[in-house]
Amino acid sequence: MIETSKLGKMEAIFLIVSITINHIILNSPQSIINLSGSSSLINVIYITIVALLLVLLICKLLGYFPHQNIINISEYLGGKFLKYAISFVYIFYFIFCVSIYLRSFCDNLKIIFFTRTPIIYLIILFILGTIICCRLGITAIIRANLIFMPLIIFSILFVFIANLGNFNFFNALPILGNGFDATFISGLSNLFAFSGIAFLYFIPSELKDSKEFKGIARSSVILSGILLLFSVAALLFLFPSTYSKNNILPLYLASRIIEFGRFFQRLDPLFLLIWIFSMTSYFSILVSYIVKIFIHTTKIKSNYLIIYIVSIICLLLSILPKNYSDVYFLQTQTFKYAVGIIVFGISFIILILATIKFKRKNHLLKGDKSIE
Secondary structure, three states: OOOOOOEOHHHHHHHHHHHHHHHHHHOHHHHHHHHHHHHHHHHHHHHHHHHHHHHHHHHHHHOOOOOOOHHHHHHHHHHHHHHHHHHHHHHHHHHHHHHHHHHHHHHHHHHHOOOOOOHHHHHHHHHHHHHHHHHHOHHHHHHHHHHHHHHHHHHHHHHHHHOHHHOOHHHHOOOOOOOHHHHHHHHHHHHHHHHHHHHHHOHHHHEOOHHHHHHHHHHHHHHHHHHHHHHHHHHHHHOOHHHHHOOOOHHHHHHHOOEEOOOEEOOHHHHHHHHHHHHHHHHHHHHHHHHHHHHHHOOOOOHHHHHHHHHHHHHHHHOOOOOHHHHHHHHHHHHHHHHHHHHHHHHHHHHHHHHHHHHHHHHHHHHHHHHO
């Protein structure tokens, strides 16, 4: 059984934001610019507001079930069957995230640095790192995350600030970019950038003080939105949208441009090292939560066995895509639908239906008392 200490406020915020940050490092700013063009900054502000409103509603609904997660709430609503179904959905979703982002990041590393290294070797190295971290326990991972997150946040903000002199602000014209639809209607699909919201369905039962949950949720979305805005702005002002569309790790390319005289050049290896730690933490957090869900749902209590099995499955799935084009399609188009259906669809509907059942049950109980 995995033992975890209760999460403090900053630990919980950084846990949620770390998911968003790793998607920022890989592809979310690029994907937003591809869809919305020069109106990407408006789109980021728009989806941040929408995400914040959705999160406040999620907090309101979760407030009816204090100290419970989405698995417990599913069982309350539909019994064991729904509990197993939702557990499977989230296990599948987290495995998909690990597999596709593991392959994507290793593809990028191969293109940038390890051109002669077979991709499978890089994947195995990350899998081994993930296994080691998971064996140390989720508590150790979250505490390490608390140390590294300020560095990761600083690296993203530094890429923006250090490139101010290289910006072409006319890249933000025309204001509506690819049109009203790409900014506000189909642009809603860019909510996938806030996929870290998925953890809001799990952390209420893990907090030291459940009263801080709403503040944690709100702060996580706002901080994620700010980091996303700076990242999109850096890419939009540095590269034309057509240029960003075809590049590997555009945020890394933005870091390569940074220069401070003759002595401070090529800072990109330092940023890449920080992001490698960040990605390893990301994979470890997801695998650890897969283990927690599996243990919570089944009678298997050997967490080490589950860690090894899940890691091997992720490794095998990550080598299935034939090339980077397949990987890019999966981590943009397919991932968008996955986040929309699971995080903002199925889980949200379960919360609403469970709340209706809870209120109806309480109403009937009050009715019985009044009759007496």
